[in-house]
Amino acid sequence: SAVISQKPSRDICQRGTSLTIQCQVDSQVTMMFWYRQQPGQSLTLIATANQGSEATYESGFVIDKFPISRPNLTFSTLTVSNMSPEDSSIYLCSVDSYTFGSGTRLTVV
Amino acid sequence: DQQVKQNSPSLSVQEGRISILNCDYTNSMFDYFLWYKKYPAEGPTFLISISSIKDKNEDGRFTVFLNKSAKHLSLHIVPSQPGDSAVYFCAATPSTASKLTFGTGTRLQVTL
Numbered sequence: 001s002a003v004i005s006q007k008p009s010r011d012i013c014q015r016g017t018s019l020t021i022q023c024q025v026d027s028q029v030t031m032m033f034w035y036r037q038q039p040g041q042s043l044t045l046i047a048t049a050n051q052g053s054e055a056t057y058e059s060g061f062v063i064d065k066f067p068i069s070r071p072n073l074t075f076s077t078l079t080v081s082n083m084s085p086e087d088s089s090i091y092l093c094s095v096d097s098y099t100f101g102s103g104t105r106l107t108v109v
Numbered sequence: 110d111q112q113v114k115q116n117s118p119s120l121s122v123q124e125g126r127i128s129i130l131n132c133d134y135t136n137s138m139f140d141y142f143l144w145y146k147k148y149p150a151e152g153p154t155f156l157i158s159i160s161s162i163k164d165k166n167e168d169g170r171f172t173v174f175l176n177k178s179a180k181h182l183s184l185h186i187v188p189s190q191p192g193d194s195a196v197y198f199c200a201a202t203p204s205t206a207s208k209l210t211f212g213t214g215t216r217l218q219v220t221l
Contacts, residue, residue, distance in 0.1 A: 004152075006152070009150065033208075042111075042211040042212055042213045045208050058208075092152055094152075097143060097155070097158075097200075097205060098143075098155040100152030100154075101152050102151050102152045103150070103151065103152050
């Protein structure tokens with residue numbers, strides 16, 4: 001199965017700034033998925049990223065807030081833009097139902 | 110609308126005993142169910158899955174039971190070990206190619 005390297009593992013950011021999270025996969029994959037886990041909540045899918053096309057966002061998530069890049073079949077980034085304390089969460093990428101990155105714990109102050 | 114629910118936020122079990130984690134769902138379109146274990150500062154680790162055509166799937170110490178009529182599944186861990194202490198998530202999907210809907214998790218603590 002694929003191995004995903006996700007970074008940063010954690011960050012503390014000032015409100016109003018942006019953070020870009022990276023996921024590198026050790027093999028080529030068609031789709032990558034980005035999830036958010038707010039404190040005490042379940043994992044929620046933000047968007048699905050296919051290489052060469054616009055990401056597909058789930059209800060409640062918009063491209064201006066969470067722009068995603070997918071420049072090739074092994075790499076993707078998620079940016080959390082204009083952050084507020086409500087964005088404090090764990091952000092995870094995955095490549096299928098079985099393989100997840102280690103997560104990015106984001107705290108916005 | 111929480112379509113997948115884990116009503117027990119935490120569970121404590123003695124080492125060697127059985128751990129039973131429960132999960133309920135409301136969407137009849139869900140056809141495939143998965144369980145994950147998550148340690149702090151790590152991503153979810155896939156444990157075991159079950160298709161709706163089955164009512165039981167077993168893998169070593171882990172067994173998942175599915176009751177479609179009750180829209181209920183459970184994960185049994187026998188015997189429980191201290192290393193099993195983690196947060197367990199169930200997830201459901203209409204098919205293996207569709208998005209996952211996760212429960213809120215149950216924190217399992219296995220005591221000596």
